[in-house]
Amino acid sequence: MKPAVLIVDDEAGVRSSLAGVLGDEGYAVEAVDSGEACLNRAAGRVFDLIILDIWLPGADGLETLTALRERGVDAEVVMISGHGSIEAAVRAIKLGAFDFVEKPLSLDKTVLVVRNALRQRRLEVENRALRADADRRQVMVGESPVMAELREQVALAAPTNGRVLIHGENGTGKELVARSLHAMSRRAAGPFIDVNCAAIPEELIESELFGHVRGAFTGAVHDRRGKFEMADGGTIFLDEIADMSLKTQAKVLRVLQEQVVEPVGGREGIPVDVRVVAATNKSLPEEIQAGRFRDDLFYRLNVVPIxxxxxxxxxxxxxxxxxxxxxxYAGEYGHGVKRMDPDGLAVLRQYDWPGNVRELRNVIERVVIMVPGPVVTVQDLSFLETAVPASAGRSGHTSAPVRLHDARDRFERDYIASALAIEHGNISRAADTLGLERSNLYRKMRAFGIRPSRPGGPRRSALSAGAGSPGPDPS
Ligand SMILES: Nc1ncnc2c1ncn2[C@@H]1O[C@H](COP(=O)(O)OP(=O)(O)OP(=O)(O)O)[C@@H](O)[C@H]1O
Ligand SMILES: [Mg+2]
Known part of the structure; x- marks a missing residue:
């Protein structure tokens, strides 16, 4: 992608000569003649560099620079100073401008400063991308009480060797939890081997898990190590465990009991030291009931349920x-970090997220790609509102007509839940917003089965009681 440069100068001659030279340098150049026009333009697309004249009619260069920063525009800025405005140029540097060039402009000098500024900008963007990439690997983002609780469970379970069974809907972050368990364990230096049981064809899964010896079946031309052996000294993550056939379950059970794997077609078992973390979005007790999952394997996997x-x-x-x-995604796509405006955020908070965090991630990636300016607004998210009508809530799954009474209840329930979410679960503040007595809101929450968002465990409630957050159920 060509670096995008915006020239801001009220002199037509300066605009056209700079635009010409920088265009020849291979930049995508635009030019405007005032600070106001600059702010408008910068709201419309992401620039890597803004070349800003200090003396401008209307908002001058310094005011414009300040306004750009206030709006979160993170383009590099190079000031153009005329005679007598060097002091202002120095002040601009203090406000975060990269450098300045003096009028009359030496085009060579300007090109050089522009190159340096853009190199700086590229380094900053790359740096952000690297950091984002490191972040993305393991960090579990979220400060909600439920997340805090989850983090605590992970921290407690990680250093033990205990088998963990992670349960959660699609896209909730099960794999992230599994990776965190490994990263925080004493096996962190060992391998983390990920096996998606749903993605491997039934006839290959045993060879995949346990390996095979040469000649074990047609096509087995070499010995092959299985995932259990590869995970020796580390963690194996058996994802979508409910999709494993009963036959394979029996073999996995043997590995868990004996800590030995037998490659397909091999005679000798290979001892392995592997910690097993499994995950599923199905209810294993139900799968057991239906005869699709072995209960003895379930009990062995479910030592620590998360x-x-x-x-x-x-x-x-x-x-x-x-x-x-x-x-x-700003890091990934190499431009400034966009901001979500408050109304946009409200839409995101009200949406039901059937695809959970993965869906949110995809939505954000989509707007990062599609929204040219630095701010994401409600309009940019309109595809979400049409996906789920705002008042439908969970009733959106059924198209059958419902009684007015039920519809009203659903609406009230969703409305209360979103008011609580906006107030971070603070019942008093949500009651204020809704114009209800706190006790009345509490009654409604109970009637609708809306739990206070702080978990009701005695220790945590005691901790949070003084913090102005909802305490345990008074009854
Ligand atoms: N708390 C979180 N903080 C940051 N990123 C998260 C969080 N939870 C999930 N993600 C991200 O959301 C995406 C989905 O998470 P993950 O793959 O762990 O979910 P999953 O439960 O395994 O999903 P599936 O059931 O679809 O396999 C990943 O990109 C992950 O990094
Ligand atoms: Mg997963």
Missing amino acids: VVPPLRDRREDVSRLSEHFLSV
């Missing part, structure tokens, strides 16, 4: 997660 809650039950996290993904 549940990852759906995003609609922790709407407080939507804002942090959005910021996180906005920064991740």
Whole structure:
């Protein structure tokens, strides 16, 4: 992508000569004649560099620079100073401008300064991308009480060798939890081997998991190590475990019991030291009932159960997660970090997120690509509102007509839930917003089965009681 440069100067001659030279240098150049026009333009697309005259009619260069920064425009800025405005240029540097050039402009000098500024800009963007990339690997973003609880469980379970079974809907972050468990364990230096049981064809899964010896079956021309052996000294992550056939389950059970794997077609078992973390979005007890899952394997895998809650039950996290993904994708696509305006954020918080964090991530990636300016607004998110009518909530799944009474209840329930989410679960503040007595709101929450968002565990409630947050159920 060509670096984008915006020239701001009221002299037509300066605009055209600079635009010509910088265009020849291979930049995508635009030019405007005032500070106001600059702000307008910068709201419309992302520039890598803004070349800003200090003396301008209307808002001058310094005012414009300040306004740009206030609006979160993070382009590099090079000032153009005329005679007598060097002092102002120095002040501009203090305000974060990269450098200045003096009028009359030496085009060579200007080209050089522009190159340096753009190199600086590229380094900053790359740096952000690297940081974002490191972040993306393991960090579990979210400050909601449920997330805090989840983090605590992960921290407690990680250093043990205990098998962990992670349960949660699609896209809630099960794999992230599994990776964090590994990263925080004493096996962190060992391998983390990920096996998606749903993605491997039944006839290959045993060879995939346990390996095979040469000649074990047609096409087995070499010995092959299985995933269990590769995970020796580390962690194996058995994802979508419910999709494993009963036959394979029996073999996995043997590995867990004996800590030995037998490659397909081999005679000798290979001892392995592997910690098993499994995940599923299905209810294993139900799978057991239906005869599709072995209960003895379930009990062996389920030593430490961890549940990852759906995003609609922790709407407080939507804002942090959005910021996180906005920064991740700004790094990836190499431009400034966009900002979500408050109304846009409200839409994101109200949406039901059937695809959970993965869906939110995809939505943010989509707006980072599609929205040219630095601010994401409600209009940019209109595709979400049409996906789920605002008042439909979970009733959106059924198209059958419902009684007015039920519809009203659903609306009231969703409305209260979103007011609570906006107030971070603070019942008193939500009651204020809704114009209800706190006790009345509490009654309604109970009637609708809306839990206070702080978990009701005695320790945590005691901790949060003084913090102005909802305490445990008074009854
Ligand atoms: N708390 C979180 N903070 C930051 N990123 C998250 C969080 N939870 C999930 N993600 C991101 O959302 C995406 C989906 O997460 P992940 O793959 O862990 O979910 P999953 O439960 O395994 O999903 P699936 O059931 O679809 O396999 C990933 O890109 C992950 O990095
Ligand atoms: Mg997954």
